[in-house]
Amino acid sequence: MSSNRQYTDEFKSEAVKQVIERGFTVVDVAARIGVPKHTLYGWVQSARKAARSSPAALPAGDSAEVRRLKAELKRVTEERDIPKKSRRVLCQGVRAKYAFMRVHVREFRLCAMCRVLGVHRSGYYAWLRTPSSLRAREDQRLLGLIKHHWLASGGVYGYRKVTLDLREAGETCSRHRVRRLMKAEGLRAQVGYGSKPRYRGGPVGVVGNVLNRAFAPQAPNAVWATDITYIRTYEGWLFLSAVMDLYSRQIVGWATSPTMTSDLVLQALVAAVWRRKPRPGVLVHSDQGCQFTSSDWQSFLKAHRMQPSMSRRGNCHDNAVAESFFSALKKERIKRRIYPTRAAATSDLFDYIEMFYNPIRRHGSAGGVSPVEFEKRYALSSN
Structure with a gap:
């Protein structure tokens, strides 16, 4: 693997937090996450310098700008909330919009509703005098x-x-x-019995189970497994996508997002490709979720000459290795815990995966050593 790596801003930020907020030494953190110590020391110095130079409060002259921004935020928030309650009348006639405005006139400003719904205030007042034509x-x-x-x-x-x-x-x-x-x-004709729903095949993009539970490859970067799980926070759900190398059980790529879209799994796979730089032909195994059957996922695999593989429908045992990692994560770190924010959850995930699971945690399938140590022994034996 090339030593000239380009690190993302999120990776740098989380690595610096381990030194500044959690009290680890630069040498210890650099050894665990595989970064040169002088590089990590430079990140820490830059972060401390930026913290010292950032202003603690806004100048007094900016108070007018703050008031303007608050008023703008109030207006944007109001215009955002009006369509949430009026989405059924946006495409209806003017009188339906007037009726909605009369119901919600104490909740929203009349001028704001007229602007969002595209009607005139004079027409609304005229309709109030003679509402029924x-x-x-x-x-x-x-x-x-x-x-x-x-x-x-x-x-x-x-x-x-x-x-x-x-x-x-x-x-x-x-x-x-x-x-x-x-x-x-709501008046409608009486219709006949509906047809019984039946299974008509899987979604577009489903491929066969090429892996077939062969969870013990003979070399790194031969077989990867990926899946998605969710984590509770007081801001809402945080979804985690992880990519695991089945040879050493190391998490080679992961990403978090407040939504479970195809972008989430692609970010995790991009992180794995950036980190490992594998040769063509890597087998990437997943379930049949819509994120993994999307055209973006299939195009990325094809562009990087990776071979897709998917579990059988409704069979979680075909991807047991990824499920096992999520089980260990929840039992050892986030059991019966609700994080205050999504950012706090992401920071704790970095601490667990990059600082503990990959470099320290002993794994039974890796000969009782950590995934990183297991791959180091493979590299020594193959030279």
């Missing part, structure tokens, strides 16, 4: 007749047959109008 009153009368004919049919008729009954009774209305009124009121 002639057309709306006619719809209410017609709806009463629709309910009468629909109930007379035993709840069987749809809008087409109800329209025929109305025309026979002397009403002049289109079936589209009847359909709109019945849909808004």
Whole structure:
């Protein structure tokens, strides 16, 4: 592996925290995470210099700017919350928007709702004086007749047959109008039995189980396994994706995110590729989650000439090594714990994986030594 490595800002920050906040020495941390000690010392010095030069508080002259930013934040927050409650009326008519504004006028400012919904305040006030138009009153009368004919049919008729009954009774209305009124009121025709759902095959992108539980490769960077787990914080869930080298059980790449998307697993795999720089042909095993069947995941594997492998549907034993790591992580570090923030959880994960699990924790499948030590012995024996 090349010694000229480019380290990410997140990696540098977490490594510096081990020295400044947790009290480890530079030599100890550098040895555990595989960084030259003079490099780590430079990171620590830069962090301390930046901390000393950062201002402790805003100058008094910036108070007006702070007030402006607070007002802007209040406006943006209000405009963000209005669509959350009005998403069902954004595509409806003006009168539906006016009705929403009348219900929420004590919760949001009227000018803000007019701006977000795209209506005029004068029109809203005019609607308040005469909320029901002639057309709306006619719809209410017609709806009463629709309910009468629909109930007379035993709840069987749809809008087409109800329209025929109305025309026979002397009403002049289109079936589209009847359909709109019945849909808004929740009136529908009686339909037959639905077909029994059945399995129609896996999602697009699923590949076969090439690994087939062969969890003991003969060399590093031959087989990797990856999976996702979740961690509780008071800010919400934090999702962790990890990539493990099955030869030594070392975590060669990992990433965290508040959402469980394909970007999360790609970040973990990119970290593994950046860290190990493997030769083409690495077998990457995962489950059939939508993150691993996505086109982005498949394109990345193809671009780096990696071979995909997936567990069988609903069979967690096909990826038991990754599940075993998550079990050890939760039993040894985060059992019955809720982190205050996602950042605190990520920092503790760095401490567990990079400072303990990879360089120190003894592993039974690695001959009772740590994954890093096990790979060092392999390198010595192969030379």
